[in-house]
Amino acid sequence: MNILSIGGSDPSSGAGIQSDIRVFSALGVHTLTVITAITSQNTSKFGMVEPVSSKILQKQLESVFSDFKINGVKIGMVYNSKIIKIIHQQLKKLKIPIVVDPVIRSTTGGSLIENNARKDFQKYIVPLATIITPNKKEAELLTKMKISTKNTPEKVAKEIQNMGAKNVTITGIEEKKKVSDFVLEKNSKYIISGEKIPKINHGSGCIHSAAVVYSLAKKKSIKESLYFAKKFTYKSIKNAKKIGKGIAITDIQSKNKIEDELSSAITKFIKLKGIYKNIPECQTNFVFSKQRPKSTKDVLGISGRIVKAGTNVLVAGDLKYGGSKHVATALLSMNKKYPGICSAINLKYQSTTLSKIKKSKLEVSSYDRSKEPKHVKIKGSTIRWGINSAIKNSKKIPDVIFHKGDFGKEPMIIVFGKTPENVLEKILKIKG
């Protein structure tokens, strides 16, 4: 997937183009960039702005549009009317999600748009927006309305919608312990509320709008995308680091990438035709770990299970570190011996699956629970013992490990892989 970020360069990488590259890379997306201006700024001070010439702006846009399939566009800093009009001209016919982050002033007080360009911004950029994401202050500047009990966020958002934006969210409406985003869609309105982190930081708005366009490009709804972005931004503020001498810079943890990869593989897994036949009585968990996991707390799993409901398969529960015990323990044993293996799933043991495994080129190993030494049973580390025995029985890295059960214990197959996608590829060879 390719996402285009149009905006200004921030040498501190807390905001602007550089921040977008950080977000999209963490989410596993290729970032295309068109730079509208170069700024000098850091965590304490905003220096100067040098907008790029019309010619190089035009050429940059042509370079990306003539070569790539673009799945979504984010527009950040656009400094002057010339820049605004060129962008409008290039984007007006696009049929992909466009997120407009109407940045007007930086957290450190710098002006990100010329005063006399605001009218053209309204006329040419706002109507491009699938969704526009002003913070409270930006919404007030755009509409020249002060948010109050009379001028509610809804009224102000409606005014912005009347300028041509299809959907509007006004972010960062602060209460005592909460920060809320007001949302106005075409036919609905709602508030997304979350805990306030007592931190001033640089770049939360950039991260939020980038996360929104990523999710929309993945064909999620406006509502789903805004919830995703809220959670994503919350984590990045929580992890913000004081890297420079001034305000903290938001930090994007690759943990999100782990969540995203696992969640996407689970969505694909439950949609596989006839997959309900592979769900065991004790149900299924699908896990993915951080690099070098030390305990099950470093392994992401479903804090419920993937369950069978007739011929449907559903996810009951949320993704959580420590969410799986059995499959995560199996993965930990495997990862200890083969650190590249970070994902696993358990499936129903059946002879048909076993013969498919044997016909495929997958490496398979097994263990016999009835051979488990007594002292292991007492310590309750059956899985660790089992996986280690199966690893010992195999010359290569096993793709699949199974056991045929024991008294009162259901037989089971575990498929291992480097990533959830890799596990999914193996499942496709053996399912049904």
Ligand SMILES: Nc1ncnc2c1ncn2[C@@H]1O[C@H](COP(=O)(O)OP(=O)(O)OP(=O)(O)O)[C@@H](O)[C@H]1O
């Ligand atoms: N202190 C905070 N604690 C938790 N969430 C926050 C906090 N501040 C902002 N948010 C959330 O972060 C997201 C981005 O909104 P925000 O209002 O910070 O954008 P912004 O002011 O444009 O940011 P910036 O100017 O730093 O780029 C919103 O979802 C908002 O609710």
Ligand SMILES: Cc1ncc(CO)c(N)n1
């Ligand atoms: C280049 C750039 N874009 C956006 C922002 C808003 O955070 C900023 N400070 N700098």
